[in-house]
Amino acid sequence: MQEAAVVRRAATDAIEDVGPEQLHDRIVSRLEGSAMIAGVLTVQCARAVLERRAAGTARAVIDHPDDPLTDAVAKRAVGVQLIYEGLGLTRTLAQDPPWPADQKDEGDLDVLIADILVARGFYLLAHTEASDEAVTTVRAFGRDQTVRRETDDTSLDRNLEADVFELATVAGTTAVGGQPSPGLREYANSLADGALANGGRPEFSTDRLSELVSIDSTGCDGVRTSADH
Template sequence: MEDDAAVRGAALDAIEDIEPEPLRERIAAQLTGGSMAPGVLTIRTVRALKDGTGAVATSDGTLLDPVAERAAGVQLIYDGLQLTRQLSHEEPWVDGDREAADLAVLAADVLVSRGFYLLARTEAAEAAVAVVRAFGSDQTVRRETDDSSLDRNLEADVLELAVVAGATMGDGTASPRLREFASEMVNGEPFSDPDSFFPETLTETLSTLVTETGTGHGVTTSADQ
């Protein structure tokens, strides 16, 4: 199974118990229509562990449960925050479909909370909290200053979260250079298909950086800059 399809499947599995059905369908639409780059980076970071021998799937291609949970958790948090950002910019309650907007807000909240749930017992839990706090701070400043450059911080921060979630499988840590590498991949560009978004040297670079000694499991978000 391709990594992006595996992430999407894991994310959809994670929300299959959400009720009522219209809310679940709205969440599924958000996951189906977006890029799986954050979750894919989580998987590829796990794969890079132990000189490229880190296991991510069973013999039939199904993601191992711990990998699926981490990848889905990162992806859900990103999709929830990305939807929140979109709604705050478009303000559909002013001149759009208020009922659809209300449903979208609820979907965003559920996405983030379910992502937190999946990462809560992992070493990436604190990093996930830091990403959400940084997002809130950035969006507050953006609203006050109209500085649209702050928007890219979400993508940079969530890629750091992805490598933290992946690199901390087992006894691993996320080194400062690994987190820096992840955040710098954004370069102001929105996420796209993972195969076109990530550099061709991603696997080689990850294999090098995940073997470095880290200084903790945190993530340096935009709020720390």
């Protein structure tokens, strides 16, 4: 998928300054093995808004790498993806901790990586309309993991994907002056089951996204705009 390659390349660039080399290489390896689905959904939501406005305009989001719009959308896509990667790694560490298996160094390194990924994702979404949603996503994840540990309720696992995919709708649509309609957010939430069933690769319809986005930039969902920050 072309969008996945674009997001992966941008994500790798976003952590280029992370050191030392061992840490950097481990993060790159993780990104190279990721489907980048959260970032792709972000890009597709931006494209869906543009397609609603004018046929053919959306193609510029991907096909013209020098277009400043490309950079703006890509940064948001990477922000969403890095938060997902970091929280996903945290979930793995919580449910299958490496320390009891005498893998202390590996475990400690992965904790650091998870923190770096989430922090860098927040940095990329700061001062955007998606910043509040990103905070909500991370807080919800923390609550879910606490409850899961206390109750062993595995149904809570899907909430990370559901929340991140909703974050993607906010980040993507608002990047080009649109809004995520309630229907779009509901559709994104429903993709969580497909993500868990298909190894992190839910199938979503770009036509369906185009039907559900709102091209109204007045904030029908109560999402804060950059002017509110």
